[in-house]
Every structure is written in structure tokens, then in C-alpha cells.
Amino acid sequence: MAKKITISLRKGGSGKTTTAVNLATALHLKGKRTLLVDLDPQSHSTLSVGVDPLSREININTLLVDAEIKPEEAIVKTSFGLSLLPAHPDLAETEAGMKASQVGILRELLRPLDESFEFLVMDTPPAESFLTVGALAAADEVIIPLQTHYLAMRGLQDALVEIAQVKKGLNPSLKIGGILPVMVNNRTNIAKTVLEAVKKSYGDLLYPIQVDFSIRHAEASLAGEPIVIYSPRHQGSLAYKKLADLVIKKG
Numbered sequence: 041m042a043k044k045i046t047i048s049l050r051k052g053g054s055g056k057t058t059t060a061v062n063l064a065t066a067l068h069l070k071g072k073r074t075l076l077v078d079l080d081p082q083s084h085s086t087l088s089v090g091v092d093p094l095s096r097e098i099n100i101n102t103l104l105v106d107a108e109i110k111p112e113e114a115i116v117k118t119s120f121g122l123s124l125l126p127a128h129p130d131l132a133e134t135e136a137g138m139k140a141s142q143v144g145i146l147r148e149l150l151r152p153l154d155e156s157f158e159f160l161v162m163d164t165p166p167a168e169s170f171l172t173v174g175a176l177a178a179a180d181e182v183i184i185p186l187q188t189h190y191l192a193m194r195g196l197q198d199a200l201v202e203i204a205q206v207k208k209g210l211n212p213s214l215k216i217g218g219i220l221p222v223m224v225n226n227r228t229n230i231a232k233t234v235l236e237a238v239k240k241s242y243g244d245l246l247y248p249i250q251v252d253f254s255i256r257h258a259e260a261s262l263a264g265e266p267i268v269i270y271s272p273r274h275q276g277s278l279a280y281k282k283l284a285d286l287v288i289k290k291g
């Protein structure tokens with residue numbers, strides 16, 4: 041049965057897409073049957089693995105609006121062999137029109153893929169919606185990328201409250217995989233101060249890995265490649281591969 045991992049934090053620009061794309065690709069490179077699921081209408085994950093969202097007639101949006109279409113039909117292989125369930129800009133309208141009663145739709149939709157994949161990695165949009173909550177309801181585990189700046193603790197607390205709420209009602213078996221420090225700037229004391237505060241409050245949740253700030257991440261996404269493919273020996277690549285190792289070890 042596929043292990044479903046949601047990358048979540050409501051704030052935009054916090055490294056969700058970069059984490060989703062590179063974790064999924066690293067798992068794939070390690071021989072695990074992995075599916076990257078792009079749930080963001082902005083389709084950044086889709087673009088970051090070199091797929092044009094407008095080129096895919098069947099995508100996550102068509103699956104949500106037409107229950108007759110099988111999820112397998114939407115899956116596309118990237119140039120480096122990773123399986124992707126692509127997003128589409130129309131997803132924005134679908135998401136806005138979703139009702140509370142549909143919050144479990146994603147879990148049902150993904151169920152037929154359980155036997156075909158070992159890992160599903162879901163990238164989520166920045167705003168709160170039934171889709172982002174649905175992604176938590178569908179997940180076994182959530183990974184929280186944490187930008188190490190002064191306001192990070194606020195965003196982290198909000199994320200943990202949301203996860204606790206989902207655990208209480210929709211998905212009691214949801215686990216926190218961990219908090220991953222990303223975009224860490226080692227040249228100032230801010231990152232160090234934030235990491236110390238996180239360690240103090242949530243030490244057991246903090247991964248023993250960090251992704252340093254580097255312009256190469258933006259370069260890689262412009263090139264339509266995850267950094268683990270674009271620049272395999274880069275610090276960020278090694279960090280994301282280590283994250284994949286920890287995810288695999290946990291099983």
C-alpha cells in the first residue's frame with residue numbers, strides 16, 4: 041500500500057513545492073515507485089519537473105470534476121521517469137466551488153493508486169481550502185518545510201494547530217513526519233536563533249537535515265528540473281536525498 045506524504049504549510053513561498061518535487065524525485069532515483077501529486081492550481085510542481093500543465097488534457101482537475109475518469113489516465117512520466125499527477129489552472133475554480141462534504145474526495149480518488157505506487161508525495165496550494173485539508177485527510181504523514189526567519193514560528197504553530205484539528209476529526213492516524221528547515225542562511229544569526237527555538241519547542245519533530253539557501257534552487261526550477269537531477273552533488277540535493285533515506289527507513 042502506498043505511503044501518502046503531504047507537504048504542507050499554508051504560507052506561500054515557504055519551500056513546499058521544492059520539497060515535494062525533490063523528495064519525490066529522490067525517492068524515485070532510489071528505486072521506489074513514486075507518484076508526485078500536484079494539487080496547486082499554480083502548477084509549480086508540474087512545471088518544476090518539466091511538464092506543461094496546459095498540455096495535459098486529463099489532470100487532477102478533470103479527475104475531481106469527472107468521477108468516470110480513472111486516476112491512472114492522468115499520470116504522465118517526466119523525462120527522468122518520475123510519475124506525475126499534473127495540476128491545471130482550472131483547479132482554482134474547482135477548488136473554490138468545493139463543498140465541505142467533499143473534503144474526503146481526494147482520499148477516495150487516490151485509493152486506486154495504492155497498489156501501483158510505494159510513495160505518493162502531495163504538493164499543496166498556499167491558501168486554506170477544502171483541497172489543502174483534503175490532502176491532510178488523505179495523508180499518512182505530513183512534512184512541514186520551515187523557512188528559518190523570524191516569523192517562521194508563527195506559521196509553524198498555525199500549521200501544527202491545523203494538523204491537530206485534522207487528526208481530531210478527519211484523519212486520526214495522520215502523523216507528522218517532521219519539520220524540515222529550508223532556505224537556511226548560515227551567514228546571519230537569524231536561522232540559528234529560529235532553529236534553536238524550534239528545537240526547544242518541537243525538538244523531536246525536527247529532521248536532522250537542513251536545506252541551505254542557494255540560488256541554484258530557483259535556477260533548477262527555471263530549467264524544469266528538480267535540483268537532485270539538475271545538480272546532484274549540490275548541498276540541497278544531498279539534503280533531499282537524505283530526507284528520502286529517512287522516509288524510506290521509516291517505511
Ligand SMILES: Nc1ncnc2c1ncn2[C@@H]1O[C@H](COP(=O)(O)OP(=O)(O)O)[C@@H](O)[C@H]1O
Pocket residue numbers: 051052053054055056057058059084166222223224251252253254255257258259261276
Ligand atoms: N533552499 C532554497 N534556497 C533558495 N531558494 C529556494 C530554496 N528552496 C526554494 N527556493 C525558491 O523559493 C521560491 C519558493 O519556493 P517554493 O518551493 O516554490 O515554495 P512554495 O511552494 O511553498 O510556494 C522558489 O523560487 C524556489 O525556487
Ligand SMILES: [Mg+2]
Pocket residue numbers: 053056057058080084085164
Ligand atoms: Mg508551491
